[in-house]
Amino acid sequence: MSTKTPNEDDILRPIRHTSKKYYVMLAVSAVVFTAFLGLWMIQLAEGMAVTGLSDWGSGGGVTWGLYIGAFIWWVGIAHGGIILSAAVRLLGMERYMPVARLAEMLTLAGLSAAGFYIIVHMGRPDRMVTSVLGHYHITVHNSPLVWDVTVITAYFVMTATYLALTLRYDVTRLRDQLPNHFEPLYKLLTIGYSKKEDEVIERMVWWLALAIIIMAPLLLHGGVIPWLFALLPSYPGWFGAIQGPQFLTIALTSAISGVIILSYAFRKAYDWGHIITDDIFRGLTLWLGFFAMLFLWLQLQQIVSGTFHSTTDHAYATEAKLSHPIYIGSIAIVAAVLIYIFAQTVRKSLFSKRRSIVAAVAVLAATLAEKVFFVVEGLMYPTFSLYEATPGAYWPSVIEFVSVLGTIGMVVLFFLLVAKVVPVVELHAVEHLRGGHGHDHEPEKATEEVEA
Amino acid sequence: MSVDDSVGDHTDDSPAHLDDWEIELRSALEGTEYDADLGVGLAKDAQRLATGELTEAQFRERYDDDVITNLENEDFFELLGAEDADLEIVDDLRAAGGTFLDGLNGVSGNSDTSRREVMKKMSAGAAFLGLGALTAADDGRDPQAAMAAQDDEGGNDTQFGMVIDLERCDGCLGCVEGCYEENNLRAGANWMYVLNYKDEENQRTAEDPGRLVRPCQHCSEAPCEQVCPTTARHTRPEDGLVLTDYDICIGCRYCQVGCPYGVNYFAWDPPRVDEEQHLEENNNHVYDNRDQRVDMRPPRGVMGKCTMCPSRQDGNMGEEAVGTVACMDACDQMGMSAIHFGDLNDPESRPNQYIRHRTAHSRGELEDLDEEGVEVYDDDDDGGVLPGPAPGDDDYDDVPEWLSSNIPSSETGVSTFRLLEEMDTKPNVIYLGDEPGPNAEQLSQEEVEEEAPGYTISYEQLNERSALAMTEPDDHEIVDDRKDVLDESTIGGGIGQ
Ligand code: SF4
Numbered sequence: 041m042s043t044k045t046p047n048e049d050d051i052l053r054p055i056r057h058t059s060k061k062y063y064v065m066l067a068v069s070a071v072v073f074t075a076f077l078g079l080w081m082i083q084l085a086e087g088m089a090v091t092g093l094s095d096w097g098s099g100g101g102v103t104w105g106l107y108i109g110a111f112i113w114w115v116g117i118a119h120g121g122i123i124l125s126a127a128v129r130l131l132g133m134e135r136y137m138p139v140a141r142l143a144e145m146l147t148l149a150g151l152s153a154a155g156f157y158i159i160v161h162m163g164r165p166d167r168m169v170t171s172v173l174g175h176y177h178i179t180v181h182n183s184p185l186v187w188d189v190t191v192i193t194a195y196f197v198m199t200a201t202y203l204a205l206t207l208r209y210d211v212t213r214l215r216d217q218l219p220n221h222f223e224p225l226y227k228l229l230t231i232g233y234s235k236k237e238d239e240v241i242e243r244m245v246w247w248l249a250l251a252i253i254i255m256a257p258l259l260l261h262g263g264v265i266p267w268l269f270a271l272l273p274s275y276p277g278w279f280g281a282i283q284g285p286q287f288l289t290i291a292l293t294s295a296i297s298g299v300i301i302l303s304y305a306f307r308k309a310y311d312w313g314h315i316i317t318d319d320i321f322r323g324l325t326l327w328l329g330f331f332a333m334l335f336l337w338l339q340l341q342q343i344v345s346g347t348f349h350s351t352t353d354h355a356y357a358t359e360a361k362l363s364h365p366i367y368i369g370s371i372a373i374v375a376a377v378l379i380y381i382f383a384q385t386v387r388k389s390l391f392s393k394r395r396s397i398v399a400a401v402a403v404l405a406a407t408l409a410e411k412v413f414f415v416v417e418g419l420m421y422p423t424f425s426l427y428e429a430t431p432g433a434y435w436p437s438v439i440e441f442v443s444v445l446g447t448i449g450m451v452v453l454f455f456l457l458v459a460k461v462v463p464v465v466e467l468h469a470v471e472h473l474r475g476g477h478g479h480d481h482e483p484e485k486a487t488e489e490v491e492a
Numbered sequence: 493m494s495v496d497d498s499v500g501d502h503t504d505d506s507p508a509h510l511d512d513w514e515i516e517l518r519s520a521l522e523g524t525e526y527d528a529d530l531g532v533g534l535a536k537d538a539q540r541l542a543t544g545e546l547t548e549a550q551f552r553e554r555y556d557d558d559v560i561t562n563l564e565n566e567d568f569f570e571l572l573g574a575e576d577a578d579l580e581i582v583d584d585l586r587a588a589g590g591t592f593l594d595g596l597n598g599v600s601g602n603s604d605t606s607r608r609e610v611m612k613k614m615s616a617g618a619a620f621l622g623l624g625a626l627t628a629a630d631d632g633r634d635p636q637a638a639m640a641a642q643d644d645e646g647g648n649d650t651q652f653g654m655v656i657d658l659e660r661c662d663g664c665l666g667c668v669e670g671c672y673e674e675n676n677l678r679a680g681a682n683w684m685y686v687l688n689y690k691d692e693e694n695q696r697t698a699e700d701p702g703r704l705v706r707p708c709q710h711c712s713e714a715p716c717e718q719v720c721p722t723t724a725r726h727t728r729p730e731d732g733l734v735l736t737d738y739d740i741c742i743g744c745r746y747c748q749v750g751c752p753y754g755v756n757y758f759a760w761d762p763p764r765v766d767e768e769q770h771l772e773e774n775n776n777h778v779y780d781n782r783d784q785r786v787d788m789r790p791p792r793g794v795m796g797k798c799t800m801c802p803s804r805q806d807g808n809m810g811e812e813a814v815g816t817v818a819c820m821d822a823c824d825q826m827g828m829s830a831i832h833f834g835d836l837n838d839p840e841s842r843p844n845q846y847i848r849h850r851t852a853h854s855r856g857e858l859e860d861l862d863e864e865g866v867e868v869y870d871d872d873d874d875g876g877v878l879p880g881p882a883p884g885d886d887d888y889d890d891v892p893e894w895l896s897s898n899i900p901s902s903e904t905g906v907s908t909f910r911l912l913e914e915m916d917t918k919p920n921v922i923y924l925g926d927e928p929g930p931n932a933e934q935l936s937q938e939e940v941e942e943e944a945p946g947y948t949i950s951y952e953q954l955n956e957r958s959a960l961a962m963t964e965p966d967d968h969e970i971v972d973d974r975k976d977v978l979d980e981s982t983i984g985g986g987i988g989q
């Protein structure tokens with residue numbers, strides 16, 4: 041663990057220095073993203089028959105599949121990120137301050153990926169604006185999908201505002217050291233800035249953080265996203281009150297995993313061992329374990345209620361779930377991660393950042409698989425299960441698989457580009473680590489922070 | 493869409509009340525040999541005639557024959573925007589001694605040019621007024637009600653639906669074929685579908701299977717409609733049909749997810765009949781009387797399902813098609829008459845007559861019926877009265893009660909059910925026969941062929957029977973393996989089981 045004192049130069053490093061590795065990553069993510077765009081064009085040209093989807097019923101397939109599963113996954117990652125950042129501000133979890141902005145940015149990138157999935161999933165994306173907005177005043181009363189679009193938009197706007205407000209502080213102070221070619225952008229960001237606003241902004245950000253924390257469980261992954269499924273009584277695999285909490289735990293596990301991976305990448309690339317400390321990784325990993333436990337606990341609830349003495353359709357759907365390797369596999373992965381995390385809290389020597397990364401990647405893979413399976417399973421085992429002899433099974437097509445890589449590429453691209461324009465670590469965080477700079481926080485060194 | 497404005501009294505029109513159509517018609521008439529006031533007034537009264545505000549006698553009283561004759565020539569129709577083809581019809585009608593009114597109807601109902609096209613070309617409101625209204629009147633439906641239903645606030649009591657007698661169905665798949673041909677459906681997108689199942693709880697085995705004929709249930713509380721983010725899926729207020737506006741749908745497929753019955757078929761692939769050709773050949777058939785594209789198979793990227801043939805109900809397919817649906821026609825033609833479509837709220841509609849007749853027969857109250865116990869409907873006696881309780885008889889009023897819930901056969905002589913009533917979707921298809929239980933399992937074609945030969949025909953046999961499939965096998969093969977069809981277009985993956 042480094043004991044260097046962080047300074048402005050540290051957080052400006054991504055903007056000033058561009059390594060060869062950076063270009064390689066840029067090229068790779070651009071290629072992957074473009075490849076998906078190309079495949080999407082094929083889908084637009086040929087019709088959605090290029091996917092592995094079909095109609096449920098006598099169509100023998102499922103009408104929602106990987107696209108919707110991945111959509112849920114991205115929303116989960118996205119809004120877990122903002123919860124983390126909001127918690128830093130609201131609950132004073134200051135040790136995570138250095139990764140708060142990364143988490144906020146992950147929210148914007150994740151929501152963009154999710155929004156992109158909505159469009160990719162549509163048969164007629166060209167009509168999105170006219171058909172959805174044009175009838176919004178009617179459909180908002182009863183279509184969970186409209187609620188989704190509303191809340192995702194609200195979240196995006198709130199997060200962007202939040203980020204923009206905190207960026208004003210940094211950009212003004214670091215202005216001289218920022219590259220000139222983005223001048224207009226910085227001007228726009230800092231328009232009308234005066235030192236007096238700092239206090240006001242801090243309060244605004246606090247309120248925004250509060251709103252986000254309240255909205256998340258009530259509305260986003262604890263609300264409208266699960267309601268897409270949980271409100272439909274004709275699908276025993278979906279229906280019921282547990283989906284809200286269940287989705288929220290999945291969101292938080294995947295979001296923490298996302299932040300772990302992201303923080304690790306930046307720390308490694310820019311030598312930020314003294315900013316994003318080992319301590320942060322230990323803490324995040326522990327949180328990952330905690331949410332993984334909640335995730336498994338709620339899965340257990342579903343399995344027990346679906347097997348003990350449930351209705352025919354429910355029992356049938358649960359049985360199908362329990363006999364599917366994808367479900368078993370993803371639960372087993374999360375369980376293994378949980379066991380590792382518990383073990384490393386007891387025996388500290390088991391911890392390593394590399395292991396944390398492995399755990400994070402494994403959890404992300406498991407939650408994606410679980411979410412896609414959740415969507416597909418619901419449609420495969422509906423209450424009206426009379427179509428059983430109709431042949432057909434779902435396996436995602438190449439286009440659908442590549443969409444996951446494509447959106448990951450899109451998110452990586454986002455970070456690569458944004459990191460060149462604005463600092464991805466808050467100036468506040470550096471000031472804080474240095475021991476307060478015009479701030480009323482208790483001076484303390486990262487290295488002195490107490491282990492959670 | 494509201495037409496209230498055009499039903500005004502023409503004597504007290506002030507310029508402020510002038511509608512666009514009126515201004516247009518007026519300016520079209522001005523500078524011709526016709527009296528503009530008279531022309532506009534006549535057009536308006538024609539509509540009042542249609543809505544029943546005016547009787548034909550009153551109409552004739554108001555306009556002496558000279559005026560009518562004066563307007564009864566081509567020029568006037570031309571002014572209304574009719575096309576050559578229509579003018580020929582007008583001529584023919586006049587030659588046959590028809591009147592101005594027949595002329596208008598000729599343009600609206602029977603021409604090759606669709607009514608929609610005429611409506612578009614004619615100066616806006618005049619078209620609606622002259623033609624829309626008259627066709628509504630000529631459907632034989634209550635024009636007042638039809639007009640009220642146009643109003644968003646309105647709606648009337650008509651609720652189209654079906655009574656399907658599963659005990660009469662013999663598995664000939666005539667309905668599947670009829671629907672497929674009528675709507676240019678994609679291979680495997682069988683809006684009408686017939687399932688065979690075994691269900692131990694109900695003593696249905698592979699040797700003695702149960703059957704379910706499954707169109708869209710046109711639910712009164714349709715979840716598909718509730719979840720739609722665009723209002724594309726909607727209930728037509730005038731008759732309760734649940735339809736999809738193909739021009740609004742964004743293809744999110746939430747309706748398919750929301751529907752508990754699995755009756756929706758998304759247009760994943762290009763259609764088997766090219767879009768342009770389809771529109772050209774079926775202009776009358778794809779748009780309903782509100783000028784919304786809701787009928788026949790959807791274009792690519794949007795959702796389709798059984799429509800219960802709205803353009804037939806609107807008279808676009810000709811008089812004789814009003815009150816019928818393609819599957820019912822096909823079933824009748826096969827001599828089975830298991831499907832009975834009509835207004836469930838009208839005690840004299842075919843489904844209600846049938847259900848009364850069937851009950852009476854099952855209770856042994858009807859004598860001298862043929863062995864089958866049911867008179868077969870064919871093209872000639874559509875709408876004919878079946879023997880059964882008549883208004884005033886004790887049993888007559890049983891029907892509403894019947895229709896509202898599943899009543900055991902001990903009381904009615906035959907069991908009835910609606911599918912998944914507990915979901916509270918209020919489906920408008922009432923089945924006579926046994927309901928498949930929660931453990932019922934569909935039997936594959938092969939299983940049925942093996943265990944209960946002759947219980948149903950296979951899709952291969954259906955294609956052999958179908959003339960179209962014989963002549964143009966590529967385009968017209970009727971299949972039930974939608975997934976296999978779609979897998980052909982799947983890029984890498986999508987492997988079946
Ligand atoms: S059966 Fe399904 S598609 Fe038809 S109206 Fe009911 S919910 Fe909608």
Ligand code: SF4
Pocket residue numbers: 716719720721722723724725736740741742743744745746747748794795
């Ligand atoms: S697919 Fe079309 S009709 Fe169905 S819910 Fe989506 S927009 Fe509505």
